[in-house]
Amino acid sequence: MSRAMKDRLIWAVTFLVMLIICLPGLWVVLSAFRTNGEILTKPAVWIPQNLTLDNFRAIFGLGENVLAIPVGSYFLNSLVISVTSTVLAVMIGMSGGYAFARHRFPGKSGAFLWLMLSRTVPGIALSLPLFILWSWIGLIDTKLGVIVVYTAINVPFTVWLTEGFFRQVPRDLSEAAQIDGCTPWQAFWKVEFPLARSGIASAGIFAFLTSWNEYALASQLTRSTDSKTLPVGLMDFTAQFTIDWAGMCAMAVIIIIPALILTFLVQKHLIAGLTFGGVKG
Amino acid sequence: MAEVTLRKIVKNYGALEVVHGIDLDIAHNEFVVLVGPSGCGKSTTLRMIAGLEEVSGGEIAIGGRVVNTLPPRARNISMVFQNYALYPHMTVRENLGFSLKIAGRPPAEIEKATDEAAAILGLADYMDRTPGELSGGQRQRVAMGRAIVRHPDVFLFDEPLSNLDAKLRTQMRVEIKKLHQKVKTTIVYVTHDQVEAMTLADRIVIMKDGHIVQTGTPLEVFERPANTFVATFIGSPPMNLVDGVVAGGEVRFAGDASLPVPPAFRGRVQEGQRVTYGFRADNLMPAGHAMTGIGETADIDLTIALAEPLGAETILLSELAGVEIQGKMYNPRAVAAGERLSCLLALDHAHLFDAETGASLRT
């Protein structure tokens, strides 16, 4: 097979796979600009006939039919919870990753394995015990309650990812920096941190996306505008007998956009973060 | 004044002791090379001087000040690492100036100092590149530049040339020696390459298994090795060693070969004592190809097993009492395998060692 043919084939397959992956998302985006009537007609209308911004107007209370959904508060809750838990997870996870990469201590491999095993527990399995625990200590329906849970969920992954990056930074560099006059703390921030930045950035973005998109636990732990996040807010579009699919899709688009923007901003780091090991010299 | 003193330095890793009570005095501006086989504790010793490794026992002093508990930054030392340890995210200029920047010096001063170091090491053209864009030799120079910028009391080198190819290594060796002449500083240099040790050192410290085996100038350790280990480790090819027994002013080997007791050892050995006879290839030469003025000699007839022409001289491989030995032919001619040559051994440069302990019988 010639090279050009091979390239074309690879492109075709990639395109097909991407299409399959993206199709549901595409459908959500399309539906956000359609009316409930058109979404629900049978037989299905595949090509949208008339696109409309009414769904968004309704969400932001600009059109004639105003929705009683406090999107603003949800957005703010989501933002506060995601950012705080991400910052916490990165700080804690980075310290852990550094310790695992640089220091020997008894029980090290056991502890690492234990951290990784915690990833195998499905989040939803924690919801009942968490709910009981949180209601005892009064963390139900607080942002703090959700932040603590998300931080805990994100730390193991952050430890794992940053550990790999710190392990790739030669130990000599920190030693050289200390001989050059740095305290160990300065050596970390001036030499090791910048060199592991890609890993830390991608750990951060993963933590943020996990928190931003999480639904199962948040739906149990939040109930009012004090703490409900955007994904949980999606359920506001379901009434007893009807579901406002168009409104829900419009809201989903609103949720996706910040995540998309963020991902594009750090995509360079993200790719480095996901392909580390093989390529770095 | 920056003399370095090690007093009974011990290093344990858990239950494992890898450095066993080393004593060493390094004078101000002295170039000392720690040399020894892999795993003998050279790097560990150097890293203890640097403060990168905790001292398990004993005392290290730099410039008269005990530094055991001081962190590396408080010792005013510089170190050049085996793989250079340049900061990959900084340019050459930033690498050079890093220590001064950390010390909070004004930018103008940093600029001046880095330019000065760059000029000494010929780095001026690469100042804005990152280490990834440099060749091995250039990285090596940057690493040395970074070390000299801060005018340390002591320079530490840990096998700085081992990642370079043979030609560059020779070139950088000369540069390091020149550097020492230019910026007079105490230097402790670690290598496992005896040629590097011989060419660079004011004084060589030979280590083995966490002990110092011998300390002395290059010529001292070459000419008066303290034991068979030093005798074979220093010098190339390694010293020929043949076991024998002292009998009537001679050392008798297996078979019926024998050689006279070397002059320096007469009266120091007893009849019947088991010894190891040592001599270098340089001092065993075919008659007619010998150097002049080599003092007392002994004759040996040797059958040549193999000849290795090197141009100016030819290494001759032969056998004495079942042991492979090497000699040298100066002003060489072609030598065929199996040829029988009568050779001269320069006895003034021959040695006797205790057959059991390997220690020299000179003292």
Ligand SMILES: Nc1ncnc2c1ncn2[C@@H]1O[C@H](COP(=O)(O)OP(=O)(O)OP(=O)(O)O)[C@@H](O)[C@H]1O
């Ligand atoms: N962190 C450590 N834990 C346990 N043992 C160690 C550690 N570091 C070094 N050693 C041991 O200490 C001994 C001396 O090591 P060192 O690195 O000083 O050797 P070296 O003389 O520099 O050898 P090389 O020429 O290979 O660099 C070795 O036997 C090594 O296995």
Ligand SMILES: [Mg+2]
């Ligand atoms: Mg070493």
